[in-house]
Structures are given as C-alpha cells and as structure tokens.
Amino acid sequence: MKHETQGQDGAESARRLSRRSLLKLAGGGAGLLALAGSGAITWRAVDNGVFAEGSGPAYEPWNLPVPTGRADLVRAAILAANAHNTQPWIFRVAESYIDLFADPTRTIGTIDPLLREQQLSLGCALENLLIAAPALGLHAAAELAPDPNDRGHIAHIELREASREASALYDAIPLRHTDRAAYRTDRAVPRETLDRYRRAAEDHGVSLVWLSDPEARHAFSDATVRATEAIIADPDQAADDYRWYRADWQEIQTLRDGVTIDASGQPALIRGAAKILPTTQQQNHDGWLRGTRDTQVSTAAAFGALVVADGNDLADRVSAGRAYQRLHLRAIGDGLAMQPLCQVLERADREESTGIGEDFSRELAGLFPGQGRAIMTFRIGYPTVAAPPSPRRAVEKVLI
Ligand SMILES: Cc1cc2nc3c(=O)[nH]c(=O)nc-3n(C[C@H](O)[C@H](O)[C@H](O)COP(=O)(O)O)c2cc1C
Incomplete structure (x- = not known):
C-alpha cells in the first residue's frame, strides 16, 4: 500500500517515532492526546482524516436516494458486502433489463484463487439490486449464470413495471456495514x-x-x-x-x-x-x-x-x-x-x-x-x- 510523503519537519520527526512506541503511548490514553498537542502530529492527523471518519466523496454513495431511475438500482447494488471491498462488478443497464458481470481486474489474487469470494460478492450485489427494484416500482426476475460459456456473466435481470413497494430491507441497505469490533458477550442471539x-x-x-x-x-x-x-x-x-x-x-x-x-x-x-x-x-x-x-x-x-x-x-x-x-x-x-x-x-x-x-x-x-x-x-x-x-x-x- 502506498503512503504519501510529507515534507514537513515535524511530520518527519513524528515518523521517526516507532509505531510501537506510539501505540504504547496511545494505550495509556493521555499519550495520544499529549502528542496531538504537538502541531505536526495534529497537522498530519487532520491531513490523514483521523477526525473525519466516514466523510468525503468516497462515502457519498451511502446517501442512497429514493429511487427514481434504473441507475438507482445499481446505486443500491454497489453498497453490498463484497470481499476485501474489491467491488468486482460491472452493470449494463437498459430500459427492460440489467446485466451483471464480474470485473476480471478486481480480484484478491491468491486469497481467492477459485473466485469463490468474487462470485459470492456479486451475489450480494444482485440481492441489493433485486430488493431495490420494488422500491422503484419494478418487478425484477433474475436468471443466474445465464451463459454457460461465460462465468463472468453473473446474472441477467428482466425488469417490468409493477406497483411501487417500500420495504424494510431496502431501508436497511445504507445502514448495513461489516462490524469487525467486539460483540456483546452478555447477550446470546435467541x-x-x-x-x-x-x-x-x-x-x-x-x-x-x-x-x-x-x-x-x-x-x-x-x-x-x-x-x-x-x-x-x-x-x-x-x-x-x-x-x-x-x-x-x-x-x-x-x-x-x-x-x-x-x-x-x-x-x-x-x-x-x-x-x-x-x-x-x-x-x-x-x-x-x-x-x-x-x-x-x-x-x-x-x-x-x-x-x-x-x-x-x-x-x-x-x-x-x-x-x-x-x-x-x-x-x-x-x-x-x-x-x-x-x-x-x-x-x-x-x-x-x-x-x-x-x-x-x-x-x-x-x-x-x-x-x-x-x-x-x-x-x-x-x-x-x-x-x-x-x-x-x-x-x-x-x-x-
Ligand atoms: C465473500 C465475502 C467474504 C468476506 N470475507 C471477509 C473476511 O474474511 N473478514 C472480514 O473482516 N470481512 C470479510 N468480508 C467483508 C468485506 O470485507 C466487506 O463487505 C467490505 O469490506 C465492504 O464493507 P461493508 O460490508 O461494510 O460495506 C467478506 C465479504 C464477502 C462478500
């Protein structure tokens, strides 16, 4: 992964601190706050989005609109869970159908050598798209793996007019995020x-x-x-x-x-x-x-x-x-x-x-x-x- 180069003296000296020693300070709680008092650290923190979690253009797609057109089905699809957030999808959108393809350039290499996770991810995107269709007043019928000679063609989805139906699942699409933090240990799932x-x-x-x-x-x-x-x-x-x-x-x-x-x-x-x-x-x-x-x-x-x-x-x-x-x-x-x-x-x-x-x-x-x-x-x-x-x-x- 690339890391930008900062020309500032303070940032340079900050970099000389080993990460381990910083983490030790951070573990003490007051340590990082003390460091934040130093101008260079604050500057670098702001520049690297320490205080701006989840903001900026990269996160704008989460403002999912009330759907008004075919492209909004794709807006819902791309918010799906997907392995390593590779977003391995390509959509062809027409008035009466949508085709979903795998993007062969977006794989995790040896982590997913059989493309199992890529194809699961495309299934996740398809589900969001199918959940979004009724919210737009469309009935959607998906044929999975429609071309036996092309494993990159994931689904062909036929669209036709239907009554508009709101759904709790559609509303949940922009609220769903993978949670890697601790879960409660005092509460079992019924x-x-x-x-x-x-x-x-x-x-x-x-x-x-x-x-x-x-x-x-x-x-x-x-x-x-x-x-x-x-x-x-x-x-x-x-x-x-x-x-x-x-x-x-x-x-x-x-x-x-x-x-x-x-x-x-x-x-x-x-x-x-x-x-x-x-x-x-x-x-x-x-x-x-x-x-x-x-x-x-x-x-x-x-x-x-x-x-x-x-x-x-x-x-x-x-x-x-x-x-x-x-x-x-x-x-x-x-x-x-x-x-x-x-x-x-x-x-x-x-x-x-x-x-x-x-x-x-x-x-x-x-x-x-x-x-x-x-x-x-x-x-x-x-x-x-x-x-x-x-x-x-x-x-x-x-x-x-
Ligand atoms: C097939 C598949 C495999 C995944 N494997 C892991 C995993 O092993 N560990 C993990 O933390 N997240 C895993 N994820 C979650 C993705 O990393 C996550 O969906 C992606 O980063 C996008 O984040 P979001 O789900 O919060 O939108 C997986 C997701 C999919 C669909």
Whole structure:
C-alpha cells in the first residue's frame, strides 16, 4: 500500500517515532492526546482524516436516494458486502433489463484463487439490486449464470413495471456495514432468530448451518486463528491481502475501495495512531491476527456457514451471496452485527489451487460433516459500537 510523503519537519520527526512506541503511548490514553498537542502530529492527523471518519466523496454513495431511475438500482447494488471491498462488478443497464458481470481486474489474487469470494460478492450485489427494484416500482426476475460459456456473466435481470413497494430491507441497505469490533458477550442471539434466518436462507436454496454450541464454536475459532496465521506466513497470500488495505486518507478518497483502518474494528486510539504513522505489512497483519483472536472469534455469539451442494457451481455461489446479503440486512433490522470470517475457506482454496496440502480443506469438512460444501462463514452477535461505512466507487465507474 502506498503512503504519501510529507515534507514537513515535524511530520518527519513524528515518523521517526516507532509505531510501537506510539501505540504504547496511545494505550495509556493521555499519550495520544499529549502528542496531538504537538502541531505536526495534529497537522498530519487532520491531513490523514483521523477526525473525519466516514466523510468525503468516497462515502457519498451511502446517501442512497429514493429511487427514481434504473441507475438507482445499481446505486443500491454497489453498497453490498463484497470481499476485501474489491467491488468486482460491472452493470449494463437498459430500459427492460440489467446485466451483471464480474470485473476480471478486481480480484484478491491468491486469497481467492477459485473466485469463490468474487462470485459470492456479486451475489450480494444482485440481492441489493433485486430488493431495490420494488422500491422503484419494478418487478425484477433474475436468471443466474445465464451463459454457460461465460462465468463472468453473473446474472441477467428482466425488469417490468409493477406497483411501487417500500420495504424494510431496502431501508436497511445504507445502514448495513461489516462490524469487525467486539460483540456483546452478555447477550446470546435467541434460538428462534437463528432458526428464522436458517429458514430464510433456504428460500435461496442454501443451507445455513449455525455453530452455536461451545465445542463447535471453539473448533471454528481455533481453525480461524490458525488459518489467519497461515495466510500471514504465506508470502503471496499476505501480499495479496495487504494490497487491499487502506490507511491513507488521500488514497481512500482516490481509489474508494479496499478495507480501511477505520473499518478494521480496532479501538479509536489505535486507529488514530495507525493513520498518523504509516504501518508496515507485518504490523498490519499483527493487528489483524490480534483482532481475529482477541476480539472477533472470542466475542462472537455464534458462527454461521452457508453451505451448498456444489462449491464450484456459479449459480450456487451467487445464491449463497444473495442469501448472505439478505441475512445481513435482516440482522441489521434486528439490531444485530455481522462479519464474514473466511480465513479457513481462503486457506482451503489456496490448498486446492496449488496442491500444497489439505490441512484446512480437511478441517473444513470436519466442521461441517456430511452437509455439502461450506462456501461462506461469518460471526454474529449484538454490537458494542456502531460499525463505520466503507468507501465505494461512484456508480458511473461501474456502468458499461
Ligand atoms: C465473500 C465475502 C467474504 C468476506 N470475507 C471477509 C473476511 O474474511 N473478514 C472480514 O473482516 N470481512 C470479510 N468480508 C467483508 C468485506 O470485507 C466487506 O463487505 C467490505 O469490506 C465492504 O464493507 P461493508 O460490508 O461494510 O460495506 C467478506 C465479504 C464477502 C462478500
């Protein structure tokens, strides 16, 4: 990831402080405030958006309008969950139809060698689009994977006039954000809520399996932490993962994609410190591993997995993406938080694509025995903080 060069003397001396020592100060609470008293740090903090979380052009797409035209369906689609915020979509919009394509240039490389996550992400976008259609007074019917010779053609959506229908799911689209912070450990998700979500996933032909008993939760948590370590130790996966991290304010406003430090779930002081002093790939990954182990798996109320018959089938992957997006929108309405946690799957795909062993592939099969193929895994729980938005590219950039 690029980091801008600051010519100011004060910023230069600030950079000489090791990030570790700054974080130590920040950990003391008063430390960062004391540093903020120094003009250079304040200047750099302002320049890097420390105090402007979630603002600027990169976040404007979250002001979702009341839909008045076909392009507004795409405005809703691009707010969907998508792996590493790669936004891997292209839309062709006509009066009576919309075609959804994968953008082959927007992948996570060795993190997603089988394009499983890219195709799930496109399913998420499709679901938002289909939820938005009635709000515009349209009936939308999607054909998934319409061209057997082109796996990049994700869906063909026929549109026809219908009565305008408001929906709670549409209203939830701009409120949904991936929540990587701690979840409440004093509040379980009611069984009937989990059962309701399981039945809703079945509408998409997808099985939703909950890991809620302590033994299964422990096995998934443990495998997720080890898979995170394995990704970090794999030079290709580590580099491909880091390529999509964004800490620099200008970079976020220009590229308008990727996973930002603000959305990382780290405490505010740590986020501020990371924006002031550039971080290395290793420091970033240390923080990811810590967050995964000490916050994300340890505070989840339950883990879920979307399971399909054929993990390589394009329509199955798109359907699972649709199911995930709808589930997350429903969860927002129920006051719940969610975060995909896909490290075990990412390692299993890496093993399959390179033949480097079967450790995580076997582990995955053991977590969901005899239940088909898990292709998306996530955690759920009650939030402790409001999850921040992620940047989005302008709709004009994704239309052909
Ligand atoms: C298929 C898929 C896999 C994902 N995997 C992860 C993951 O392993 N860890 C994580 O923190 N977020 C994961 N995400 C969440 C995305 O990073 C997130 O949706 C994206 O950054 C956009 O942010 P938003 O959901 O808040 O709009 C995944 C999303 C999708 C659709």
